Amino acid sequence: MHLKYHFAVGLIIGIPIYYYTNNLWNFLLFFAGTFLIDSDHYLLGAWVTKDLNIFTSYKYWMHVTEVLENGGSYPYVNFIFHSIETFTVAIVAGAYFNNYFLAFGMFVHYIMDIAYMLNTYGQFFGLKRWSLFQRYWDHGRMWKASPRNRKSKKGRHTSKGR
Numbered sequence: 001m002h003l004k005y006h007f008a009v010g011l012i013i014g015i016p017i018y019y020y021t022n023n024l025w026n027f028l029l030f031f032a033g034t035f036l037i038d039s040d041h042y043l044l045g046a047w048v049t050k051d052l053n054i055f056t057s058y059k060y061w062m063h064v065t066e067v068l069e070n071g072g073s074y075p076y077v078n079f080i081f082h083s084i085e086t087f088t089v090a091i092v093a094g095a096y097f098n099n100y101f102l103a104f105g106m107f108v109h110y111i112m113d114i115a116y117m118l119n120t121y122g123q124f125f126g127l128k129r130w131s132l133f134q135r136y137w138d139h140g141r142m143w144k145a146s147p148r149n150r151k152s153k154k155g156r157h158t159s160k161g162r
């Protein structure tokens with residue numbers, strides 16, 4: 001899912017939230033949930049390219065997206081904010097602070113990502129792909145074979161378009 005759509009929906013739903021609850025925190029948390037959680041792509045892109053420049057990371061993911069949308073594949077990777085575990089933490093924190101707008105925003109973001117994946121690839125790759133422990137579930141180990149290159153590889157393990 002391209003960033004601009006998350007940005008737009010963060011505002012389209014977030015502004016009425018601010019309007020009706022009259023609480024800026026509610027807006028900021030919701031917006032962070034819908035838009036800022038894609039910052040995990042920056043973190044991973046910076047890690048893979050070994051370049052902290054945000055534009056390098058952005059170009060990297062645009063390239064990966066292009067490869068995927070043209071039918072290529074890419075070794076799947078862990079997106080730290082796109083996971084059942086992080087979402088659970090957001091819900092628990094929501095219960096603690098009695099404010100679920102961050103978790104709500106993340107939920108909206110995930111729905112958008114899943115809709116995009118269903119629309120583009122015809123599947124959303126299962127809940128396992130949404131776990132930080134996916135590598136362990138698949139291979140019995142966590143930290144092996146991080147993608148080090150930009151070339152797409154044939155293989156059934158792919159992470160697409162998140």
Ligand SMILES: [Zn+2]
Binds near residue numbers: 037038162
């Ligand atoms: Zn996303």
